[in-house]
Amino acid sequence: MTLRSHITGWGKYVPPNVLTNDDLTHMVDTSDEWIRTRTGIEERRIADDDETTSSMAIQAAQEALEVADLKPSDLDLIVVATVTPDHPFPATACLVQDTLGARGAAAFDISAGCTGFIYALTLAHHTLQSGAYENALVIGAETLSRITDWNDRSTCVLFGDGAGAVILQADEAEGGVLSTTLGTDGSGARLLYVPAGGSQIPSSHESVAERQHYLRMRGREVFRFAARIMPTATRDVLEKADLTLEDLKLIIPHQANQRIIDSSAKLLDLPSETIFSNLSAYGNTSAASIPIALCEAVEEGRIQRDDLVVCVGFGAGLTWGATAIRWSTPRPEAPPSSVEKFWHSLRYRYAAARSLLRRFVRWLLSLGVNE
Numbered sequence: 001m002t003l004r005s006h007i008t009g010w011g012k013y014v015p016p017n018v019l020t021n022d023d024l025t026h027m028v029d030t031s032d033e034w035i036r037t038r039t040g041i042e043e044r045r046i047a048d049d050d051e052t053t054s055s056m057a058i059q060a061a062q063e064a065l066e067v068a069d070l071k072p073s074d075l076d077l078i079v080v081a082t083v084t085p086d087h088p089f090p091a092t093a094c095l096v097q098d099t100l101g102a103r104g105a106a107a108f109d110i111s112a113g114c115t116g117f118i119y120a121l122t123l124a125h126h127t128l129q130s131g132a133y134e135n136a137l138v139i140g141a142e143t144l145s146r147i148t149d150w151n152d153r154s155t156c157v158l159f160g161d162g163a164g165a166v167i168l169q170a171d172e173a174e175g176g177v178l179s180t181t182l183g184t185d186g187s188g189a190r191l192l193y194v195p196a197g198g199s200q201i202p203s204s205h206e207s208v209a210e211r212q213h214y215l216r217m218r219g220r221e222v223f224r225f226a227a228r229i230m231p232t233a234t235r236d237v238l239e240k241a242d243l244t245l246e247d248l249k250l251i252i253p254h255q256a257n258q259r260i261i262d263s264s265a266k267l268l269d270l271p272s273e274t275i276f277s278n279l280s281a282y283g284n285t286s287a288a289s290i291p292i293a294l295c296e297a298v299e300e301g302r303i304q305r306d307d308l309v310v311c312v313g314f315g316a317g318l319t320w321g322a323t324a325i326r327w328s329t330p331r332p333e334a335p336p337s338s339v340e341k342f343w344h345s346l347r348y349r350y351a352a353a354r355s356l357l358r359r360f361v362r363w364l365l366s367l368g369v370n371e
């Protein structure tokens with residue numbers, strides 16, 4: 001028996017709050033023209049004060065569960081790829097598990113920069129293929145606005161917030177995830193990083209005053225790496241699946257810079273329509289960018305059953321990775337009915353009540369311990 005893993009559900013969430021290039025010109029010395037021509041970005045979404053990485057991840061996950069027609073209690077595994085977790089620990093995935101009411105699921109985060117979603121998908125794929133688990137929820141979610149230095153024009157124009165999620169299910173049917181490739185070059189670790197807040201430079205008044213808890217990037221070096229690695233990883237993952245660029249329907253790349261996307265299309269000798277881009281609307285949402293783009297490509301009908309899709313990412317670490325997927329799930333014919341929506345909301349209310357009860361019981365028990 002050969003087990004394969006199939007994407008059977010997908011969902012995304014982006015905050016409603018839009019920050020345009022023009023808005024940014026009132027914040028730093030920049031222009032709409034510079035941002036558009038150097039990056040391709042026109043606007044990005046910024047989380048409201050009450051939104052967090054977990055709250056956005058949960059919205060995307062609920063949508064993905066609906067598409068897959070799966071109950072949260074059916075999930076065996078939840079992996080959240082993020083560099084902006086709600087807390088240094090516990091994992092954001094644990095908060096997602098609790099709110100969804102995914103009672104039987106193992107949950108943890110992966111930190112692999114903008115490649116995080118590909119790392120998480122690869123790990124979930126191999127776990128499902130091994131037969132250890134049947135149903136996995138894989139999320140890429142980021143609140144980059146919280147680690148962005150809004151005084152630094154070289155980075156603050158690039159990033160946005162959001163979340164994307166997929167459901168991966170084990171099945172013997174042909175197709176699904178065909179091959180994967182991952183890589184790392186840690187010698188580039190400090191090309192894109194947050195200097196403080198970890199064990200090397202713990203948070204202090206000084207670290208905050210020096211703005212060391214914000215993201216820093218040597219853009220030009222990262223650009224060079226990205227433009228080289230994206231075509232290489234794409235070719236590599238296709239070769240592993242015994243396929244060629246001619247078999248390809250669509251590439252879903254990490255959305256960092258339109259110039260990286262265009263130069264990859266050129267190097268791969270592919271028409272630009274073969275590489276999906278929604279960068280202009282969301283900017284770079286790090287680990288969330290690939291699942292958000294994948295979700296939109298399916299919603300727009302750019303991916304149909306049996307199409308070959310390559311998802312390819314690169315980013316902090318330096319890390320890179322790609323997955324080749326034979327798409328096996330058609331789009332649902334109709335959105336969930338109001339009755340279905342009601343049942344789903346009831347399920348999440350039950351999960352919230354259950355969580356509250358567990359906290360209450362824990363509090364009662366702690367009273368006993370103190371006596």
Ligand code: UT7
Binds near residue numbers: 038154219223256
């Ligand atoms: O998601 C993880 C992976 N990240 C990436 O892939 C990002 C890769 N890097 C990039 O996308 C590009 O390097 C950037 C978009 C970050 C920068 O574009 P660039 O063409 O590499 O610009 P640069 O850093 O070489 O800067 C060119 C000029 C500089 O001025 P001088 O020194 O030539 O006078 C910058 O100070 O542009 C200036 N500049 C800006 N000007 C207006 C930098 N940022 C801005 C800005 N507005 N926002």
